[in-house]
Amino acid sequence: MTSPALAAIAALPQADLKSVFDTDPDRLEKLVLRQGPIRFDWSKTHLTDDVMAGFLKLAEEQGFAAQRDALFSGFAVNNTEGRAAEHPAERGEGNADSVARAKVLHGRMRALIDAIEAGALGDVRHILHIGIGGSALGPKLIVDALDGDGVRYDVAIVSNVDGTALERAIEGFDPHATLIAVASKTFTTTETMLNAASAINWLVEAGVEDPYGRVIALTAAPDKAIEWGVDETRILPFAESVGGRYSLWSSIGFPAALALGWDAFESLLEGAAAMDRHFRLSPPAENAPLIAAFVDQYYTGVLGCQTRALFAYDERLALLPSYLQQLEMESNGKSVKRDGTPVDGPTAPITWGGVGTDAQHAVFQLLHQGTILTPVEFIASIEPGNTLDPAHHRALLVNCFAQGAALMRGKENADDPARAYPGNRPSTTILLDDVTPEALGALIAFYEHRTFANAVLMGINPFDQFGVELGKEIAKSIEANGPTGFDPSTMALIGLALGE
Numbered sequence: 001m002t003s004p005a006l007a008a009i010a011a012l013p014q015a016d017l018k019s020v021f022d023t024d025p026d027r028l029e030k031l032v033l034r035q036g037p038i039r040f041d042w043s044k045t046h047l048t049d050d051v052m053a054g055f056l057k058l059a060e061e062q063g064f065a066a067q068r069d070a071l072f073s074g075f076a077v078n079n080t081e082g083r084a085a086e087h088p089a090e091r092g093e094g095n096a097d098s099v100a101r102a103k104v105l106h107g108r109m110r111a112l113i114d115a116i117e118a119g120a121l122g123d124v125r126h127i128l129h130i131g132i133g134g135s136a137l138g139p140k141l142i143v144d145a146l147d148g149d150g151v152r153y154d155v156a157i158v159s160n161v162d163g164t165a166l167e168r169a170i171e172g173f174d175p176h177a178t179l180i181a182v183a184s185k186t187f188t189t190t191e192t193m194l195n196a197a198s199a200i201n202w203l204v205e206a207g208v209e210d211p212y213g214r215v216i217a218l219t220a221a222p223d224k225a226i227e228w229g230v231d232e233t234r235i236l237p238f239a240e241s242v243g244g245r246y247s248l249w250s251s252i253g254f255p256a257a258l259a260l261g262w263d264a265f266e267s268l269l270e271g272a273a274a275m276d277r278h279f280r281l282s283p284p285a286e287n288a289p290l291i292a293a294f295v296d297q298y299y300t301g302v303l304g305c306q307t308r309a310l311f312a313y314d315e316r317l318a319l320l321p322s323y324l325q326q327l328e329m330e331s332n333g334k335s336v337k338r339d340g341t342p343v344d345g346p347t348a349p350i351t352w353g354g355v356g357t358d359a360q361h362a363v364f365q366l367l368h369q370g371t372i373l374t375p376v377e378f379i380a381s382i383e384p385g386n387t388l389d390p391a392h393h394r395a396l397l398v399n400c401f402a403q404g405a406a407l408m409r410g411k412e413n414a415d416d417p418a419r420a421y422p423g424n425r426p427s428t429t430i431l432l433d434d435v436t437p438e439a440l441g442a443l444i445a446f447y448e449h450r451t452f453a454n455a456v457l458m459g460i461n462p463f464d465q466f467g468v469e470l471g472k473e474i475a476k477s478i479e480a481n482g483p484t485g486f487d488p489s490t491m492a493l494i495g496l497a498l499g500e
């Protein structure tokens with residue numbers, strides 16, 4: 001830990017959560033922040049006035065304000081790849097030229113959606129979206145979270161190269177009424193291209209006359225899509241400067257915009273834009289993504305926690321943990337700083353989680369009594385996502401809040417240590433007014449900026465992902481050259497399972 005500010009924070013006495021509210025009566029006021037439809041509560045974490053002051057120094061030491069300006073100005077903040085990270089421009093925030101370009105591309109997307117709705121592509125009842133990683137997780141989350149009564153199409157989002165995924169997805173789909181969206185920033189990703197080819201075969205076998213005419217390409221590489229067989233009029237491009245895991249706001253969000261309607265998609269963008277403005281304009285001490293990053297850094301950088309857990313107490317947000325796994329771990333799971341020198345402390349922890357109350361009956365034992373300290377994050381909504389007896393939603397929220405209180409408070413048991421709870425275990429609660437498009441947009445943008453703020457505090461570049469390349473290269477080499485020159489274990493596995 002070479003950062004003087006971080007070392008100073010580590011030297012501070014650690015608060016005991018069991019008594020923090022007694023020692024600071026204003027604590028709730030200080031550590032709750034409302035931004036639009038979302039209320040953030042960090043009062044059950046170890047943030048204190050002194051820790052907060054220490055992190056404000058760290059942010060200054062790391063040039064947070066200048067780096068944030070660079071992000072929004074369209075500067076090449078992704079220094080290892082020499083490009084900007086312009087997801088905010090998709091929401092109308094950032095460099096004026098990039099915002100204008102994004103508006104034009106959104107206009108094109110909207111026009112195609114209008115045409116589909118007017119019947120230009122014939123009967124469309126099912127959408128088969130094929131993409132992986134950032135080209136799947138975002139649309140999947142949005143469609144799953146928001147597909148209430150208003151959904152007009154069946155949407156299946158297929159990512160895995162395992163044919164079982166595609167086969168299951170198209171079960172029950174009429175090939176003559178299916179639109180295929182091939183989503184790939186590069187339009188070269190093996191899994192996506194193989195799934196797309198198999199989807200085309202499915203249409204051919206069903207006698208669909210012009211199978212490529214049923215394909216929409218969502219990509220930053222339109223030339224590759226044309227080469228593959230998609231007509232230019234059905235290509236929805238997006239800018240190269242929009243990173244894959246930050247791309248749901250671009251044409252990658254097409255299935256969501258089509259299935260949920262353009263108004264919902266626009267509200268999603270507006271919610272995100274409001275969070276952009278909050279992040280860009282709020283002073284550090286009142287800045288939700290930055291404060292959340294302080295909490296993250298306290299647990300990983302100072303206390304050495306190796307994971308952080310996240311539980312959505314709302315079925316509509318069930319896919320949030322897997323979406324955030326890519327956002328946080330692909331962005332910040334790094335070993336070198338922006339200048340290529342080794343990092344001097346831990347970087348991103350492992351993000352994991354699930355839905356409440358299910359998770360309470362599966363993994364919470366470890367959170368309450370295990371030996372590995374795990375900061376927990378609860379996400380819930382005041383309004384329910386269902387019309388059943390309100391007792392359901394009440395029970396859901398009561399359980400969520402009880403878990404946070406139990407983790408913090410603990411319970412002594414002098415007679416039976418197996419039944420004692422140590423307490424002093426941290427949690428953050430993020431409470432939405434409701435899971436609306438606007439709130440979801442703001443929530444996802446919050447996580448994006450928090451990930452960026454974490455990267456700034458650690459001095460790393462969150463926008464590249466070279467770590468995913470080596471495995472892909474080896475797989476390609478086995479496909480191209482056969483299994484030669486590998487270790488005995490790999491050779492034996494290939495021999496046994498593939499007969500080569």
Ligand code: F6P
Binds near residue numbers: 185187244
């Ligand atoms: O392998 C990782 C990755 O590059 C992600 O960053 C990206 O979201 C995903 O693959 C898919 O890439 P593409 O959109 O180019 O198919």
